[in-house]
Amino acid sequence: MYGTILVPLELEEGEEGILRHVSELAKLCGSEVILLHVAGGWRGRYFQGRLQDPEEGEQRQRLQERVDRLRDRGIDARGEIRYGTPGEGIVAAAAELEVDLIAMATHGHRGVLDLLLGSAASEVRHQVHIPVLLLRK
16 A cells, blocks of 8 residues: 655654654555655755755764664654755655655644744645645644
8 A cells, every 4th residue: 555655754852753653654555665854944954965065964863763662563664864944845745756655743833823934734734635644743
């Protein structure tokens, strides 16, 4: 059903819930899991993969720790780091990697806050043509 699952992460505390959920789903479906971190903000605009981001090593290490945890659970997993705005980066990665499902944690913002600040989850669910699983942090 879901051959490949894309899981965007902010590489912060509180992501164990989505990882646990995706682990169970991946086991049931025999899915590969791709953990994605999109470095946004000024980093995404400035570096965009052209120059060495001074924090990229730390980001890669935190991403690899999460990949290793999934592998320890018997899941086929790998990590990707992209640069840009989170919503656009997730949508682009989903298309390029030809994933079957995007599973992401949300902060649960609603209404005016999302209207003013935008929401990666909202942007993703409106731009992709594959299922999107949203799990509130």
